Amino acid sequence: MSSFQIVNPATGIVERTYETASDAAVGDALARAHAAFPSWRETPVAQRAAVLARVAEIYAERADELAAIITREMGKPVKQGLGEVGISGAIYAYYAEQGPGFLADEELTVATGGSAVVRRAPIGVVLGIMPWNYPYYQVARFAAPNLLLGNTILLKHAPSCPESASVMEEIFHEAGLPRDAYINVFASEEQVARLIADARLQGVSLTGSERAGAAVAEIAGRHLKRFVLELGGNDPFIVLDTDDLDGLVRTAASARMSNAGQACNSPKRMIVVDGLYDDFVAGLETRLAAMEPGDPSDAATRFGPLSSEAALDRVLELVDDARAKGADIRVGGARLDRDGAWMSPTLVTGVTPDMRLYREEAFGPVATVYRVRDVDAAVELANDTPYGLGSSVYTTDWALANEVADRLDAGMVYINAPGGTEPDVPFGGVKMSGIGRELGRYGVDEFANKKLVRAPKR
Incomplete structure (x- = not known):
């Protein structure tokens, strides 16, 4: 066959x-x-x-x-x-x-x-x-x-x-x-x-x-x-400071859920400093909960199914493992009750190193958010992954952004923008x-x- x-x-x-x-x-x-x-x-x-x-x-x-x-x-x-x-x-x-x-x-x-x-x-x-x-x-x-x-x-x-x-x-x-x-x-x-x-x-x-x-x-x-x-990739989305939190949350939601989260350089780990964490999570939770999966052949649809049942099963395994070990599933986290490979947009917090979701790539509509105390902790967490494809850093301090970019173990670093692609700039990573x-x-x-x-x- x-x-x-x-x-x-x-x-x-x-x-x-x-x-x-x-x-x-x-x-x-x-x-x-x-x-x-x-x-x-x-x-x-x-x-x-x-x-x-x-x-x-x-x-x-x-x-x-x-x-x-x-x-x-x-x-x-x-x-x-x-x-x-x-x-x-x-x-x-x-x-x-x-x-x-x-x-x-x-x-x-x-x-x-x-x-x-x-x-x-x-x-x-x-x-x-x-x-x-x-x-x-x-x-x-x-x-x-x-x-x-x-x-x-x-x-x-x-x-x-x-x-x-x-x-x-x-x-x-x-x-x-x-x-x-x-x-x-x-x-x-x-x-x-x-x-x-x-x-x-x-x-x-x-x-x-x-x-x-x-x-x-x-x-x-x-x-x-x-x-x-x-x-693969497990790209960090590092939030150090911002003068437009609502806009930043909108960017995070859109970048993570594009193509139902099935992009190697999608920002999968949101790493947010303590002072912005609660508001960031609340805003992201609201946005993901409002995303309605729809017919992908409809021009108005922004969020469709995963590519296959097998792809859906792999993502659900990671979410179920995190849930069983104490993570907080803020939004989604389940298969939708309809024919096809449908899953709701998912937000997970409280992920710890003993969970598969911490190390493995969730190739689907799953965003994880981590709280960190400062820049050094953000960089340490961002680099604590076997992957090193893309990354993004958000701050109003351009000197700090460039300093962080130098410290990240990644093939690509974007400042105040999510990772993307353009014909005239190189694409690729390091490590796994x-x-x-x-x-x-x-x-x-x-x-x-x-x-x-x-x-x-x-």
Whole structure:
């Protein structure tokens, strides 16, 4: 039985099943991508950029259709789906416009004279293993820089996103990309392992869980393949002082519950100094209690279902464990009585280190709030996590904000704003949150051969 199927999380109904690729089909896809590489790498950079520019245009032209697909697949409210389509198109446009400059020769000054140039060249076929929570965006930040660079791509998407996976391949070809330069494969985990081990594959990028990341890194390491891992997060939202508490609470609620809380860089731990804690919690409790889950296909809906029953069960396990060990469930904390993967927005306080919720990522609509005495305690708690993806610091004192930013063990720090994403700034973390960077000029370098061309002094 195929694992690639659309199960509408708003209803629990299986809408369509796709056939898992045979071993022969997966092998053929790798052979085709490998054969397409020499031609694609020799295609002028301007032509490669033009393909990406056309992809961006198609995303804009088909935005309503694309948003509706992921609403069916993973329950994203259609308004948020349109936002995802927009940022995905912006990533393709960014690399089309700015990317050729990133590939320009980098001249070095050498003490012994002569010339030395670093030239960025593609390495071959790279594999992307993508998750369900942002089906278009995750692919864009991997595919855009690599196609610009001249690599060819195999793309293995999440089993719950077969329609969006197929339509992305269709859009690349419609935009003029050679058919074998980007190939979608409905591959199994075993087939993926064999792909990574194959000498024709040069690198792999995974966005997903720590378990999946560790498995991919182990195989890639054994076969000396490059890899990029973007994994989980348990991002702190540090509140030190504010001149607009109501606005800050509104920001916290919106950032945490967007996409039903299913974002790796969502602010999951609210860390609030003692003097603001009670008012912050009261305000957040009121806002979360007022959030009404609704039909994700309705443009007015801001809070939809989780992506699947399995995702819902994992979140409920963490909340139930915290409740059993004495945490205070201020709002929500339960499955909603309706068909589909529905859970109410949840607020938890009194979380202690013996609870799973303290260490593990709640990939769903659960906010935890911690009381701390001062800045030092806030930083200590923020860093007391195996993760290190994003973080945010709120204060009217900009010097203090920058001091705290330097002390946080995170790949990204946002000051007076929740963690987000932009095409031209790097995205990635440290510790168990992953290895490598995507987006911006950094996204080009992960799977590039930074080749030295050296000539002696004449």
